[in-house]
Amino acid sequence: MASFNVLFFVLISILNFSSITTKAEDTHFLYQVCSKYRFTAINTTYQNNLRTLLSSLSSKATHNTEFYNNTVTGKTPADTVYGLYMCRGDIPSDLCGECVGNASQRLSTNTECSLSVAAVMWYDECMVRYSNTSFFSRVTVAPGYPGYALSSPTNMTDQQSFNRLLYRTLNQTADEAANAPIGAKKFATKEAAISIFQNLYCLAQCTPDLSPEDCRSCLDGLINSNLPECCAGKQGGRILYPNCNIRFEIYPFYRSLQPAPSPAPSSNSRDKRSRSRTIILIVVPIAVVALLFTLCCYMLRRRQKKNSKTILRENFGGEGAILEGLQFDFSIIEASTNNFSHQNMIGKGGFGEVYKGTLPDGRHVAIKRLSTSSKQGVVEFKNEILLIAKLQHRNLVSFMGFCIEEQEKILLYEYVPNGNGGQQQKLSWDQRYKIIGGTALGILYLHEYSRLKVIHRDLKPSNILLDKNMNAKISDFGLARIVDIDQDRGETNRIVEYAMLGQFSEKSDVFSFGVIILEIVTGQKNANSYTSNRVGESLLNYVWKQWRDGTPLSILDPKIKEDYNQVEVIKCIQIGLLCVQENPNSRPTMGTIVSYLNNHSLDLPSPQEPAFFLHGGFMDPKTVAQESSSSHQSGKSSTTFSINEMSINVNYRLVS
Template sequence: MASYLEYVIPLILLISLNFTATKAQSLSYQYQVCSTNKFTPNSTYQTNLRTLFSSLSSEASNSVEFFNNTVAGTKTNPSDTVYGLFMCRGDIPSDLCSQCVGNGTQRLSTHEDCSTAVAAVVYYDQCIVRYSNRSFFSVVTMSAGYVLPSPINMTNQESFKRLVYDTLNKTADDAADEPTGDKKFATRETNIDEYQKLYCLAQCTPDLSLRDCRSCLESLINSDLPRCCAGTQGARVLYPNCVIRYEIYPFYRSLTSAPAQPPTAKSGENKKGRSRTIILVVVPIVILVTLCTFCYYFLRRRARKTRKSLLRENFGEESSILEGLQFDLATIKVATNNFSHENKIGKGGFGEVYKGLLPDGRHIAVKRLSTSSRQGSVEFKNEILLIAKLQHRNLVEFLGFCLEEEEKILIYEYVPNRSLDYFLFDTQQQKLSWYERYKIIGGTALGILYLHEYSRLKIIHRDLKPSNILLDESMNPKISDFGLARIIDIDQNRAETDRIVGTYGYMSPEYAMLGQFSEKSDVFSFGIIILEIITGKKNASSYEPHYVEEGLMTYVWRHWKNQTPLSILDPNMKENYFQTEVIRCIEIGLLCVQENPNIRPTMADVVSYLNNHSLKLSSLQEPAFYLHGIDKKVVMQEGSSSNISGNSSTPFSVNEMSISKFYPR
């Protein structure tokens, strides 16, 4: 009976999914947002709007998938100018696109809420139609959005959420990578289990740049989706410039064409001859392939038994979640040219780091555990278990690990010279613009928020600093190095340790002096990072433990009290910044480094402050100048295996893993 069901159940699912996919293609209205500002009926603006609607409908009927147009007002009345566009979903046929745009313009021109609105947007499953009295072309609009979660939750919510997040981000990358002007549309599917698949879609208006498209989709995936739809069987997040959707059924059309049908035989004799040929050729091939497959499976199974036993020895019950992340040692040796000196790019307390190239073209960084590092062995297990559970876009891409009798290896994507520390403080590096700095602040905040609130367990990083924030080609930040991270219960406010680890200058006072850490410890570190990003100055105490006359916090606080906050800005930014954003970020940074952890904001507060400038911030108190009041040598010696003395001006890390020496390429 069981073997029978193995064939019947997939067949039933396939039939039902195909039926659902067919049904899903009908036109489906979702939502509309219409401005409360109204124009006068029968005015010039309304005439121009009708002209615009006519042009949109006309273009849609000509098999156009995206079109924007401007109907200009007169010289004496430029305010009558109307801007509009439509975008059809990238997989739908032209007739459905035309029908959708026609319905959209009709709805906007006749609906009681929209018929006299100066701006509006309407969402269908198959298209977006939008107009306004202000130009919005090539500009990201993060308002007038709409979210629609499925009413049904998945049973395996945590693993499903990780799968959704990972797949949506890869889909978003595919969509954003298309050149400006081309269709920025992508779909992906991946297996949930043996019988179910996940289907994802992402799309931007083609007028957006790669960076703006990815930023728009990033906001939907990182911000809107976790708040509305975590763990549900499906969801849509729709904004004027970008949309995402995922389901457990195929809701989009396949973009690949069906294979051509073979020619029909002309006679019964030809059919018999062809059948005989097929039997003589195909059957031996099938038998050979089956035998090869069996041998391969048998050998793989024997190898897997050895790996499974090693996993169980090192990770116990949690080994089952790690099986899919294993690399074999032979692959890593080939990728790194047998760990050659030429491929060596760094060395830390953990061991040596090598760059490599996998057969599929991916560049990797390989952390090879030193056999003499007992502490490194603990961090190895810590980091694998944490990152395997996270797999989050704002965390560094963890590809896997290799575990052999004599080898413990971690494998990451390779991001050479892409740390925030490098961009901020390397004198040879071209400095970041304010736009990029503000983007890094916001992206890092979202990453830490995920650790604190959106992961299954609350995770305290304990070593947040610019060198542990990596930047991709689009300057999206990724938090890295989870060797020191700790898991605490969601309802647990804080934890304590006798072994203080981290990096001097980024540790909160309660952690440095008492060993107490919580999410507010990470908030403190994030506050220091904000101030370093704004000033372009490294916190003096992070590399000069003996120097406490005026650290970065003292410097920033003095200018804040003197009402000269803009004097602290990195001069490399020149005049290209928004004063309100800069001043708000300075204030948020100072809030994060308050001495009392109870009055520091949470990361959820920080993200809200960054996204909504109308929110009033708490009153500021003097930051934690805690280095004046403690014996620095005590802090340095606790939990440190380093021989650096209290009078050294060498860059100092309390933990042996926090500093790596990188070799020039």
């Protein structure tokens, strides 16, 4: 019976993962260019042919085809229409089909384009183009089809060094994309190190109908002519033309292109000629039974999937569709943790418990199980799931999925155990500095580069996850708030607006980041910062006094001893104090902070008194209302990154 249950569980799990529909995000319109030459009459032959063409493009895109061109021939050359689409090389087939369908619909109905004889439309995920003249296999450089450029508003600090790296990496990416033969996917990505905690990510793509020479020529024009005018020295940028496009960022914006692992070779290497009739008579009935059993499991899984969709619809409404690929069945989670056994528990807080487990496919997970009395309410739980699902930069957090079933509320994070028996690992200064820099980049992404502008509101060491290479990732978005952003940031008012409880701003995250820096440098927690009425108990007060007295290095964690960079330590202390200044308007932005960390030659301003160093020893009540809500949730973290005494229990580390 036990063996039967195991087999049943494995088959159910296989069907579960194979039948999940992946739809993690929507398509994002970028730009369109429509010809000024228009139809003179409604329902002309050309317009009818155009509708036929766009319908054929949309239909083809649903058949796992990343590039397709077609011609609808009219009775006269003037009635013939040519068109194609191309999806970004890392986009999954379902999202490609959705993008082409949306673009075709927009070209048919948009008042600016619907009567144009030629047009090109770009989405983040695809490009659709048509014209009354043939353009296949030719690079279009005519003024009627200008490109589109979009750059980051933030400059890199050391622009000269960054530009050298940028042009070198983009040219290498362009070479790789162009080397593909005609008809093959001409798409490539590359990564290069800017500094010890910052990387450059590049993408280049051409339409597959171009020859390698024409593709490279098209990309060369973008890199060497267009990029210097719009994007050189910026922290990110993209240039789109009808035949080719490039993009670069300081965060990974594209999906992994690594192929799935090959199936393990069969363990049965016996010569077929040696098989006896008896074995055949045994194997065939077993195979038939297994097939029938699998069919039953499949039907059962279909019923469970319908129930799962119902749960998503009830909890998330119309946005539940984007979460289907992240939903886990409770039975799988329960089995992976040995029914939430005490031996599998690795953490406990105000939210509930954290358990380690292993999924049927072998992945290790840390499971955050919210108790019925959790301080994180149902609204915050749902908001956290929606927010992470909408974020493009998945390296921010090691989030895998969630489960909602009856009274159960569960979040899944990837968990990497190690073999040191849970021994604590001392952190060097270089590792601490890397964590500071990585955390700064994560917050900058949330504030400036995410498709949703996010204020985290609960930044603290226990919400900074570390992977095996000590790369920092931001976690726990239960208190995060999304603020509306401009149309040119790629979002509209259809963003889910989370309940705004109290005042918050980017500067509240900056304040929290400043506290994190000072805790990392000193190796001590700012335990009483939010609750004490005595100034003497505040870590910020202590650091400020040493800074004011000209002895900043005296606060450095003694465990670091002599192995540290004095310039970096003093700079981090100064940045931390700048972040926790009493006046929020005096605190730097995260973009400025990243610039400070990247460039040792920059002169930093002198910090003023921190918020907790007030005459009389009390915080301003408005600041308390703004900052304290995150501290009241401090007991709910599921991670084990402990700044206190600057040690980390690496056996419990959650990583992506």
